[in-house]
Amino acid sequence: MTLTQPRATKAAEPAELTKAAAPKLPPAFHRLWAAGAASSLGDGVYFAALPLLASRLTQDPVLIGLVTSATLAPWLVFGLLGGALADRWDRRRTMWLTDLGRAALLAVPVAATAAGLLSIPLLIAVAFLLGIGQVLFDSAGSAYLPRLLDRDMALLQRANARQQGARTFFADLAGPPVGSLLFTLGRALPFGLDSLSFLASSLLIRSMPADRAPKRERPADGASLWADARVGVGFLLRDKLLFGLALRPAIGNLAFVGADAVLVLFARHTLHLGDLGYGLLLACQAVGGLLGAGLAGRLGALLGTGGALTATALIEGGAMAGFGLCGGPVLAGLALAGIGAAMAATMVLAPALGQALIPVELAGRVGAARRLLSVGAAPVGAVLGGWLADTAGLRAPFLVGGLLLAATALVTVTVAGNRQIEQALAARAAAEQVVAA
Structure with a gap:
């Protein structure tokens, strides 16, 4: 199919x-x-x-x-x-x-x-x-x-x-x-x-x-690279579904990078882990990531892509907040594994949907605009995490991060739910059939 x-x-x-x-x-x-x-x-x-x-x-x-x-x-x-x-x-x-x-x-x-x-x-x-x-x-x-x-x-x-x-x-x-x-x-x-x-x-x-993509003709006025780039940005901003998908990793980076900024301190002073324990803690997230990547397709088939992305947002938020409330390494490791699994599933389902919807001739520019939004949020997240830890304690970045991640479920339901995705895919297929005819 x-x-x-x-x-x-x-x-x-x-x-x-x-x-x-x-x-x-x-x-x-x-x-x-x-x-x-x-x-x-x-x-x-x-x-x-x-x-x-x-x-x-x-x-x-x-x-x-x-x-x-x-x-x-x-x-x-x-x-x-x-x-x-x-x-x-x-x-x-x-x-x-x-x-x-x-x-x-x-x-x-x-x-x-x-x-x-x-x-x-x-x-x-x-x-x-x-x-x-x-x-x-x-x-x-x-x-x-x-x-x-x-x-x-x-x-x-x-x-x-x-x-x-x-x-x-x-x-x-x-x-x-x-x-x-x-x-x-x-x-x-x-x-x-x-x-x-x-x-x-x-x-x-x-x-x-x-690359089998048809060669794109240069405009008669010799558009600059910046003009080309603005086309990709404009396309992303005008498409509510794609923009919603782009907001997901941007908000996620506020939470994840903010948590990563103080993770080593949390592991040492709250979980009382040494260097080896810290390494094993990070490995828990990677193992969860392998599981999430393997199950992403089944989750999407079961709940629909929009439903699956909503579920992973809630899992990320709950696991992040749960990690911040942990007092021991075992539960902390399980929470990080849950975060890793939900992150990996999201990073399978959301890019696949974007790749299916973005026109081939715009794929590089729109993809770059999405990643710029995500990467640009990372340094803000690092500063936010450090400030929260300094003013409210080491648990604060994880608790606030959990709220931010859970909030992305609302973004998904609003602009990237199953109904919106179905309509977007159907519209894209209909447009391609018209072109083919």
């Missing part, structure tokens, strides 16, 4: 949706999945090793914070332009060339370490350039996938579930301990492995089919 048959999107017909999932994912997707898995492992290794390396060069927390946050900064200053470029360029070529560039870029800290020239400014510059690469890769990748799968809702859900599962396992569960271990064996080893992961990803993507 394809999305030209909107009946399969009805929440009241889960059996039909399950049957519609019978078509297999194409071989090209499996190469894309393998590339993402390799890159995610490298990301997890890098995530653990980068602050460790920075701490060997300086003990200034501000400088270390600049290093670790430099990869996010490009989303704020380059994100919209990156989305516009992804819609102008061949998306597969953009992805494999970007990963090839990132593989070469990661050789810089390896060489600098060997030559004794490594410095904090160099690490910040490398991290920033890697972030620009992530903007281009993610914008092109989010636009390439729906075209590869013909915007089939069932296939997109399955594909996003597998990709989210790989990211959770390799980047969150396996990568950080591997990165820490490699760093103890040699400071350059984690970055060398990350470079190899990007090289493997580049080669795998290079073997995939070229």
Whole structure:
């Protein structure tokens, strides 16, 4: 089944949706999945090793914070332009060339370490350039996938579930301990492995089919990149359903980043955990994430996409508030596992719906606008979490975060419920049939 048959999107017909999932994912997707898995492992290794390396060069927390946050900064200053470029360029070529560039870029800290020239400014510059690469890769990748799968809702859900599962396992569960271990064996080893992961990803993507999206004609007046980017922003703001889906991760980042800002202090002073216990606590969230990614499709078939997103919002809110009320590590671990499961299911269902609805020629720009809204909320969440902990205690960021997350259920019910989703998919299918005729 394809999305030209909107009946399969009805929440009241889960059996039909399950049957519609019978078509297999194409071989090209499996190469894309393998590339993402390799890159995610490298990301997890890098995530653990980068602050460790920075701490060997300086003990200034501000400088270390600049290093670790430099990869996010490009989303704020380059994100919209990156989305516009992804819609102008061949998306597969953009992805494999970007990963090839990132593989070469990661050789810089390896060489600098060997030559004794490594410095904090160099690490910040490398991290920033890697972030620009992530903007281009993610914008092109989010636009390439729906075209590869013909915007089939069932296939997109399955594909996003597998990709989210790989990211959770390799980047969150396996990568950080591997990165820490490699760093103890040699400071350059984690970055060398990350470079190899990007090289493997580049080669795998290079073997995939070229982007089949029709080439978009440039306007006669030679519209600038900013003009192109504004088209994507305008499309997002005008579409209530898509804007509601974009608000979900933005509000979520206020809560999650705010909680993450004080999580280590909460674990030490409230749960009385040491370093090993803290690591196991984080692993609980990753394990929950694997479970949530695997069950997302079934939850969507059972409740409908809108109903499932409402349920995950309530689970996130309840689990976050419950974590803030915990006094022991066992219940805290279970709460984090619930948060991880609900987050992962949301990150499967919501992107799949957006990919099915956003026109192919706008996919890069609209996707970039959505991510900019989400990433832009992260630093606000970090400040909010720190302020709440300082003024009201370490439990406050989790309790307030729980309320914010639960509030996203109201957003979903209002603008992205099953009825609105069914109507949007049906309208999109009807428009495509008119074009085809």
